[in-house]
Amino acid sequence: MPIEDELYQERILDHYEEPFHRGQCPAATHAHEDENPLCGDVVRVELAIEPDGTIRDAYFSGDGCCISQASASMLIERVNGKPVEEVKAFSGQDMLQLFGAKLTPNRQKCCLLAWRALQSAVYSPLPAAPLPASPRSDPADELLRG
Amino acid sequence: MKTAPAPAFDLQRVRSDFPILSSVLHATGDRPGVPLAYLDNAATTQRPRQVIRAITDTYEQHYANVHRGIHWLSDQSTDLYEEARSKVQQFIGASTREEIIFTHGTTESINLVARSWGDANLKAGDEILLTELEHHSNIVPWQQAAARTGASVRFLPITDDGLLNLDALDELLTPRTRIVAVAAVSNVLGTVNPIEEIVARAHAAGALVLVDAAQSVPHQHTDVQAWGADFVVFSGHKMLGPTGVGVLYGRRELLEAMPPFLGGGSMIERVTTAGFEPAELPAKFEAGTPPIVSAIGLGAAIDYLNQIGIEAIHAHERQLCEQAHEVLSTVPGLRFLGPPPERKSGIVSFVMEGVHAHDIAQLLDRQGIAVRAGHHCAMPLHKRLKVNASTRASFYFYNTPAEVERLGTGLAEIKQFFSRKKRTAQ
Numbered sequence: 001m002p003i004e005d006e007l008y009q010e011r012i013l014d015h016y017e018e019p020f021h022r023g024q025c026p027a028a029t030h031a032h033e034d035e036n037p038l039c040g041d042v043v044r045v046e047l048a049i050e051p052d053g054t055i056r057d058a059y060f061s062g063d064g065c066c067i068s069q070a071s072a073s074m075l076i077e078r079v080n081g082k083p084v085e086e087v088k089a090f091s092g093q094d095m096l097q098l099f100g101a102k103l104t105p106n107r108q109k110c111c112l113l114a115w116r117a118l119q120s121a122v123y124s125p126l127p128a129a130p131l132p133a134s135p136r137s138d139p140a141d142e143l144l145r146g
Numbered sequence: 147m148k149t150a151p152a153p154a155f156d157l158q159r160v161r162s163d164f165p166i167l168s169s170v171l172h173a174t175g176d177r178p179g180v181p182l183a184y185l186d187n188a189a190t191t192q193r194p195r196q197v198i199r200a201i202t203d204t205y206e207q208h209y210a211n212v213h214r215g216i217h218w219l220s221d222q223s224t225d226l227y228e229e230a231r232s233k234v235q236q237f238i239g240a241s242t243r244e245e246i247i248f249t250h251g252t253t254e255s256i257n258l259v260a261r262s263w264g265d266a267n268l269k270a271g272d273e274i275l276l277t278e279l280e281h282h283s284n285i286v287p288w289q290q291a292a293a294r295t296g297a298s299v300r301f302l303p304i305t306d307d308g309l310l311n312l313d314a315l316d317e318l319l320t321p322r323t324r325i326v327a328v329a330a331v332s333n334v335l336g337t338v339n340p341i342e343e344i345v346a347r348a349h350a351a352g353a354l355v356l357v358d359a360a361q362s363v364p365h366q367h368t369d370v371q372a373w374g375a376d377f378v379v380f381s382g383h384k385m386l387g388p389t390g391v392g393v394l395y396g397r398r399e400l401l402e403a404m405p406p407f408l409g410g411g412s413m414i415e416r417v418t419t420a421g422f423e424p425a426e427l428p429a430k431f432e433a434g435t436p437p438i439v440s441a442i443g444l445g446a447a448i449d450y451l452n453q454i455g456i457e458a459i460h461a462h463e464r465q466l467c468e469q470a471h472e473v474l475s476t477v478p479g480l481r482f483l484g485p486p487p488e489r490k491s492g493i494v495s496f497v498m499e500g501v502h503a504h505d506i507a508q509l510l511d512r513q514g515i516a517v518r519a520g521h522h523c524a525m526p527l528h529k530r531l532k533v534n535a536s537t538r539a540s541f542y543f544y545n546t547p548a549e550v551e552r553l554g555t556g557l558a559e560i561k562q563f564f565s566r567k568k569r570t571a572q
Contacts, residue, residue, distance in 0.1 A: 039503070
């Protein structure tokens, strides 16, 4: 029996299996990690925000179900390069719309995990945020932060 | 695939007693739907017509409040309620009826002991010993009791294959250990724990033992006196009974010495403006109108289980568990959590490489197969196993070898579905 499912459509699986910007953000200035204790899904969002308020680079990492990880990839792709003010205005409803597939309330939480992490990340500067012009920080520091 | 021996009861006839088991799910205009395979019995079981009929019969013919009315219906209701108590007593081998307290479930039973016995007996410096494989309901009430009394909570570790590490027991059982609270069967791993041995060693160290038997009483023969346990708790809804009724078994002298838990009607001998005098057992711990009809339904469930025979039930579930291990071990990337089948009840939990438990459960549901996904109310255990979430198939005696096969086929399809290279190559 072939698996045909709105939830597991090609577009969503593409993001799950070949995610956009999954990994550590070079020269991240902002970051936040959030989890969904119910299912153990974790998403960390790292951002490099320019002094003019542009998100130069957005990355995510994490572990969890197809919905939580695919939605993170879609969201990061969407906000990469955008002004931070636009990201702050991006609502939960916008996130569900971006995801596309209809979700039950329980799975909506999975879909909104990365969005929650992103909304906190824009307000969470890293303590030792390197200046935009400075060389890439020591990978060991990034490991510790991760 | 070798075929398992047939159960000692008529499986198809048994299944026909459970109306919900013939459900067809997800039918649409152009699709016929899929038959239900209910493999979430550790969460709650289904009910046979006999139990449903006992509930409706009570409401239609015998219902009134218990122990109160001087009228015919109240006598009827009281008789049925007390008869259910006797059925529970016999089912678990308690020596007297007064040792059977009806609560609203396992959770309330544990809270009752943690509150009533705990507050009266625990003090700063005392230790409560739990295990790493406990359900949250056998952790949180003790953490609350510890916070109130200044006692501390310690955990008996498990081994990597999901057995209790009994070698650590002697070190953890100290003169300060007042109570050991342990599951008879793990709700995640299915591990059957050696309760008699734990009780003997705890008693030798001067500690009491509470057994969370929610996952064992429905599936295997229970003799609380052979266990030697001080408290045994379980729920009606995991053994064909209604929700909202559970049992606390306690040794009589312990229950008699304990202060009441909830205050209200029924639990008093007399009340004055100056105070109250508690009732005798078991009423002392049954404040307010008890779950009358649920308890009567539980009695009917016990009748049904007795008719099939708990030994036959146990044997069939073991077959299904062994078959599940055999079938699922052929699924690529699947890893079992917990011990091999011979150490387990009918619970099979696993993780699949590259596929999250929620995705597995959602896609199995599309095929009509109901399983549980997540941490199954055992977050410390999942942390110990270093997995975020797992998928659990749990069997009851009405499950069939064909359903286990469907589970295996479904999982193999899901694994393939999530293997990108294979999908694009098709």
